[in-house]
Amino acid sequence: MAQSRRPTLADVASRVGVSAKTVSRVLNEDGPVSDATRAKVLAAVDELGFRPNLMARNMRVGARDSTVALVVPEMGNPFFGTVAGGVEDVVRDRGLTLLMGSSAEDEQSELSLITAFLARRISGLLVVPATGAHHRYLRRERDGGLPVVFLDRPAAGLAADAVVSENEEGARAGVAHLIAHGHRRVAFVGDRPATLYTRKMRQRGYRAALSAAGIPYDPTLVASAHDPYTAGVAVRRLLDSPSPPTAVFCGNNFASLGVVPALAEAGRRDVALVCFDDLPLAAVLEPGLTVVAQDPAAIGRAAAERVLARLGGDRSAARTVMVPVRVIERGSGELAPPD
Amino acid sequence: MAQSRRPTLADVASRVGVSAKTVSRVLNEDGPVSDATRAKVLAAVDELGFRPNLMARNMRVGARDSTVALVVPEMGNPFFGTVAGGVEDVVRDRGLTLLMGSSAEDEQSELSLITAFLARRISGLLVVPATGAHHRYLRRERDGGLPVVFLDRPAAGLAADAVVSENEEGARAGVAHLIAHGHRRVAFVGDRPATLYTRKMRQRGYRAALSAAGIPYDPTLVASAHDPYTAGVAVRRLLDSPSPPTAVFCGNNFASLGVVPALAEAGRRDVALVCFDDLPLAAVLEPGLTVVAQDPAAIGRAAAERVLARLGGDRSAARTVMVPVRVIERGSGELAPPD
DNA sequence: TTGTATGCGTTATCAA
DNA sequence: TTGATAACGCATACAA
Numbered sequence: 072m073a074q075s076r077r078p079t080l081a082d083v084a085s086r087v088g089v090s091a092k093t094v095s096r097v098l099n100e101d102g103p104v105s106d107a108t109r110a111k112v113l114a115a116v117d118e119l120g121f122r123p124n125l126m127a128r129n130m131r132v133g134a135r136d137s138t139v140a141l142v143v144p145e146m147g148n149p150f151f152g153t154v155a156g157g158v159e160d161v162v163r164d165r166g167l168t169l170l171m172g173s174s175a176e177d178e179q180s181e182l183s184l185i186t187a188f189l190a191r192r193i194s195g196l197l198v199v200p201a202t203g204a205h206h207r208y209l210r211r212e213r214d215g216g217l218p219v220v221f222l223d224r225p226a227a228g229l230a231a232d233a234v235v236s237e238n239e240e241g242a243r244a245g246v247a248h249l250i251a252h253g254h255r256r257v258a259f260v261g262d263r264p265a266t267l268y269t270r271k272m273r274q275r276g277y278r279a280a281l282s283a284a285g286i287p288y289d290p291t292l293v294a295s296a297h298d299p300y301t302a303g304v305a306v307r308r309l310l311d312s313p314s315p316p317t318a319v320f321c322g323n324n325f326a327s328l329g330v331v332p333a334l335a336e337a338g339r340r341d342v343a344l345v346c347f348d349d350l351p352l353a354a355v356l357e358p359g360l361t362v363v364a365q366d367p368a369a370i371g372r373a374a375a376e377r378v379l380a381r382l383g384g385d386r387s388a389a390r391t392v393m394v395p396v397r398v399i400e401r402g403s404g405e406l407a408p409p410d
Numbered sequence: 411m412a413q414s415r416r417p418t419l420a421d422v423a424s425r426v427g428v429s430a431k432t433v434s435r436v437l438n439e440d441g442p443v444s445d446a447t448r449a450k451v452l453a454a455v456d457e458l459g460f461r462p463n464l465m466a467r468n469m470r471v472g473a474r475d476s477t478v479a480l481v482v483p484e485m486g487n488p489f490f491g492t493v494a495g496g497v498e499d500v501v502r503d504r505g506l507t508l509l510m511g512s513s514a515e516d517e518q519s520e521l522s523l524i525t526a527f528l529a530r531r532i533s534g535l536l537v538v539p540a541t542g543a544h545h546r547y548l549r550r551e552r553d554g555g556l557p558v559v560f561l562d563r564p565a566a567g568l569a570a571d572a573v574v575s576e577n578e579e580g581a582r583a584g585v586a587h588l589i590a591h592g593h594r595r596v597a598f599v600g601d602r603p604a605t606l607y608t609r610k611m612r613q614r615g616y617r618a619a620l621s622a623a624g625i626p627y628d629p630t631l632v633a634s635a636h637d638p639y640t641a642g643v644a645v646r647r648l649l650d651s652p653s654p655p656t657a658v659f660c661g662n663n664f665a666s667l668g669v670v671p672a673l674a675e676a677g678r679r680d681v682a683l684v685c686f687d688d689l690p691l692a693a694v695l696e697p698g699l700t701v702v703a704q705d706p707a708a709i710g711r712a713a714a715e716r717v718l719a720r721l722g723g724d725r726s727a728a729r730t731v732m733v734p735v736r737v738i739e740r741g742s743g744e745l746a747p748p749d
Numbered sequence: 750t751t752g753t754a755t756g757c758g759t760t761a762t763c764a765a
Numbered sequence: 766t767t768g769a770t771a772a773c774g775c776a777t778a779c780a781a
Contacts, residue, residue: 079775080775080776081775090753091752091774091776092751092753092776092777093751093752096751099776103751104750104751105750108750120550120554122528124469124529124531124773124774125531126469126475126531126774127465127774130465130469130757130775131774132776146495147491147492147495147707148491149488152485152486156484156485156486156512168511170510170511173498175498180502187464187507189461190462191464191465191530192463192465212459328690351690352691353691354671355671420758420759428767428768429767430759432766432767441767443766443767444766447767462759463757463758463759467758467759467760468759469759470758470759751780752779752781753778753781754778754779755776755779756776757777758773760771760773761772761773762771763768763769764769765769
């Protein structure tokens with residue numbers, strides 16, 4: 072209850088009757104200390120509940136804080152949770168602590184979050200950029216030796232390392248898969264906003280697959296949604312149109328959570344479906360859900376490794392790492408169109 | 411490329427030709443500064459790319475860092491991601507930054523993570539305890555005025571605020587729901603290890619429901635699993651036993667991801683199922699999955715509000731907040747047993 | 750084996 | 766409206 076001031080090195084020192092430096096030596100195992108004093112110091116540390124103040128230490132040492140920060144747009148999206156898990160696996164082995172914060176997909180929040188991290192002198196920065204955010208202001212940090220790596224989406228206005236999924240090729244493969252099963256009218260339900268990097272790349276893959284098959288691009292077959300509800304509405308509208316699609320390619324996980332129920336409720340088991348991003352229970356649906364699966368943990372690991380490489384002195388040009396995706400056939404993508 | 415030392419207040423000051431204190435005044439909007447100097451200072455700050463060093467500031471001011479830390483056992487579990495989102499919604503409004511780290515369900519990792527946070531003088535600590543961890547060592551921090559709140563599971567060895575789901579009552583209601591539909595042999599697939607708080611509470615609810623219906627407790631109907639694979643094996647074994655259950659109550663989300671596919675693959679649509687924790691796509695399954703849904707965002711919000719209350723001077727006794735759960739009927743829990 | 754003086758980057762205090 | 770000085774908690778350099 073005392074709510075008293077936290078004990079400092081000096082408090083411990085005076086209690087034992089030694090100098091602050093001696094206490095410091097004991098705690099950092101730096102320099103020689105007699106066993107007797109060591110024991111007394113440790114006892115006092117324990118009694119007082121002394122905890123070294125890392126802020127003071129880092130300041131004096133001039134080192135960066137031993138943390139790596141990760142900024143994601145949505146805490147609740149399991150995709151980013153898994154990415155974070157991958158990052159942590161790698162940095163933990165190097166004695167670094169991962170700190171994570173959410174920008175809530177808001178440019179301003181992202182800026183203030185990153186500012187907060189920079190003010191704490193982190194050792195590395197990993198960012199999944201919020202929609203519309205630019206990162207020119209990080210140039211100085213990067214040039215000053217701070218490893219800055221972008222995930223899932225590249226930076227805007229900054230040449231920096233990035234780790235992204237094979238969005239275009241994955242979408243192309245998924246759509247080509249539908250076409251190979253006979254579909255010529257394939258709808259695309261993309262993420263929103265349409266300017267989102269992953270949305271653009273996947274739509275590009277969609278168009279590439281169409282074009283390779285000699286199918287003209289029909290903008291009326293394209294819709295946008297980030298949340299399940301909007302996606303459900305969109306897919307219903309597509310199916311009710313005068314010349315409806317016989318297959319749907321869904322461009323992100325939250326949209327899939329709306330498209331799948333919408334098809335089920337409409338009783339449209341005849342509509343073929345391929346989704347970008349794997350989902351839990353996808354295999355249990357009837358038919359099973361064919362997906363283009365990303366590997367979020369691998370994205371996190373690769374990004375963390377870029378940070379460590381930069382921290383280790385790698386001064387090579389910024390590079391973009393592409394993490395492979397793979398098509399998992401489960402049934403919904405192998406349905407033939409009606410005759 | 412210069413890799414030069416970061417600019418400090420003094421650098422900015424000397425460039426403008428004023429004292430460091432004046433720059434400090436401008437940046438903190440503290441004390442009077444002429445518009446002319448203010449403009450010059452801000453220009454210099456911008457040119458030099460100066461960023462205040464929060465470590466130094468906090469040290470001097472003696473205040474805690476304006477961050478709240480959250481420790482979770484698994485980054486990849488969407489349950490905790492959603493909890494984190496709830497926490498962030500609340501603390502952000504108060505100008506606090508949420509930092510999140512994972513203990514990987516390991517006692518040692520949790521300790522070192524919390525130590526790292528404490529060493530950075532955070533303003534509040536939220537912990538989902540790792541299995542087997544104790545928290546006696548946090549007593550001093552709490553007594554020293556640091557708000558410490560536990561989520562999802564209570565602390566061991568420390569009287570502290572906690573926010574948990576209505577585990578026992580929720581499980582009781584879920585199992586009673588199955589019994590009400592005619593089942594007398596109801597299996598329980600609980601989390602692992604069996605000593606886990608949520609596992610124990612839910613199993614207690616299971617037993618309460620049985621006992622209220624006059625059904626004897628049969629340990630051969632109880633299994634444990636945290637991961638989907640183990641859960642699938644367990645449920646198959648249960649169904650293949652000499653006197654199999656006609657219904658299953660599944661005690662956590664990852665286990666559900668194994669139980670649901672196992673039943674589907676075995677073609678056992680006759681087995682009734684209720685799961686603790688809602689899942690994406692649960693409504694799309696056939697039959698739809700009846701669940702006891704938790705409200706992870708509400709847990710996060712409630713916990714953050716406890717922290718803010720303590721930060722605001724609330725010195726009342728530690729309390730445990732129970733967040734309600736609710737049964738969502740979708741079909742799988744309303745199946746009648748075979749005659 | 751131990752202690753003293755000094756400085757990290759910032760702000761509080763007091764004076765100008 | 767501005768500046769000089771000291772201090773926050775700790776570690777470095779050097780001396781004892």
